Amino acid sequence: MKKRVLVKFSGEALAGSDGYGIDTKILDYIAEEIRELVNNDIEVGIVIGGGNIIRGVTAAADGVIKRTSADYMGMLATVVNGIAMQEALEHKGLNARLQTAIKMEQIAEPYIVRRAKRHLEKGRVVIFSAGTGNPFFTTDTAATLRATEIGASMLIKATKVDGVYDKDPAKYDDAVKLETLSYDRALEDSIKVMDDTAIALAKDNSLPIVVADMYTKGNLLKIINGDLSQCSIVK
Template identity: 75%
Template structure:
């Protein structure tokens, strides 16, 4: 098998400067980065969050909306983002399929792991939408689960920072970048890589997690080719 990766984008990353909605200039940039991977014969799965539209936890905060309903609303938001990402990729000449954990045949395919792998083998990008299809699980956990199911060699979490820090670099000037971490390190309370469920799942399956800045042009391709200088990697050792 050639190189196969899963890239996870946060929904917030798609938002315009006002913090919500979808910025088409960001879609255009992401599409060009993914295109460079496809042109280098890398098989790509994508997961995108829904925080630019609605977050389940926030929706349920006042107690009017149940947490489970809030999470389902968040899953639907990820489908909206997945369709937008599909359009941007197709606009760039890339073959794409969206697979949703919640059936909605008029919009996209249902998630079937064998079909997803077949799409990847044919050079199509597969966007996995609607999380795991279950409430109380984050899109980080969904991304890790899909990465394991499709046999990805790594999961890349594309964020707005260039890696993992010992504390919030936006709040502390003396924050230090951590180039390599163990899964145990990644579960420390002050270090936010992914939620603990996602990290535990990655650890159990020896799936490397790479955290990088999604806006660093060419970084995704460099990481897949083994250059982690502008990223942080979480592995067994």
Template identity: 60%
Template sequence: MAIEYRRILLKLSGEALAGDQGYGIDPQVITGIASEIKEVVELGVQVALVIGGGNIFRGLAASSKGMDRASADYMGMLATCMNSLAMQDALEKQGVDTRVQSAIEMQQIAEPYIRRRAVRHLEKGRVVIFSAGTGNPYFTTDTAASLRAMEINAEVILKATKVDGVYTADPMKDSDAVKLPTLTYLEVLQKGLQVMDATATSLCMDNNLPMVIFDLTQRGNIRKVVQGDQIGTIVKGGDTE
């Protein structure tokens, strides 16, 4: 069985953990995601995770209502830590070794983020969950995912969403929307496509790191991506083939 990617960074939104309830963490949903990650780990793939915090607290939304942006962003980073601990618990219940590393030091619950240690954990087959974003306000967890992927030499970022790729328009609202199987970073930036935010996309472009946008709600999709199946949308440099 061919494996296309040996070391991946999986980016999950906080909302992905909330399921249909829209807020908080749905135990059934997080258990399902954990079992899919376990399948991929058992193939010998090294997996790192970055999880957003939107199911608990959104810094940008709070700052638009008058809260100080930096304070709001730090609260959002703490929300990602709660999600990371929940994911760690779900993975370990299924026998997967994990480590949570936090960009904000909190020794009782997580290791500090140390790049070499993270790489060592991956080499030993542990899933590493990067929490607290980059540790800086004004940067999203998308940007944290791009940065950490670069630092650990991941071969690809897998961006999990609720749709099976990038479309010319919102497929829920526009029946004429067409799926785009491949895109360049420049196309994403120029067309303002909601793939990753502009900072994250620029980081990937500068370092030629491919991104695959795929549907997390379809079981088995993470495995399909690492095995090189053409699902979702791949964003990479140069001309699209």
């Protein structure tokens, strides 16, 4: 059987040094990393956040915009990123499908799990956007939900660090990398691998969460093939 994984990218990762919008060089780099996976017969699903455009929690912070509306704005931001990722993947010669949790037929397919699985079986990369389609749920939770629904063997959270630390390594020189940790420890110690809802859902479904540096070329393929030296795993 082919390996099937879901890779979660933050929206902020697409912004590059500008901190906002989409850096096409980073988009191209990610597409190349995904192409390497597909070329090795790995079925790939992708979830991308929307923080490079707008974050629901931030938009609703001062009360001018209601949280529900702000979260829907954030969902639409993930669709913008999904369109960009689809274009980048197709530019690399890959077949890609964008599915949304909110219907917008002129732009993307509606999310249907059976259709998503069929796309994956045919070697197409499937991008899941618009979160879960519900406010108050993050794209971390959406990624865990979609990974569970499609039967992914692992959820890879591609970040700017090479794993999970007991404290912020950018602020503390004595931060210790945690090679492995349990779901319970991540929840009890508030180690922000993902939000608590996502971790609890992963625990309920025995879905491993791998945290890895997206900027280490070839790292995704190494992880999927069993080399966990450059990442942390929650299981």
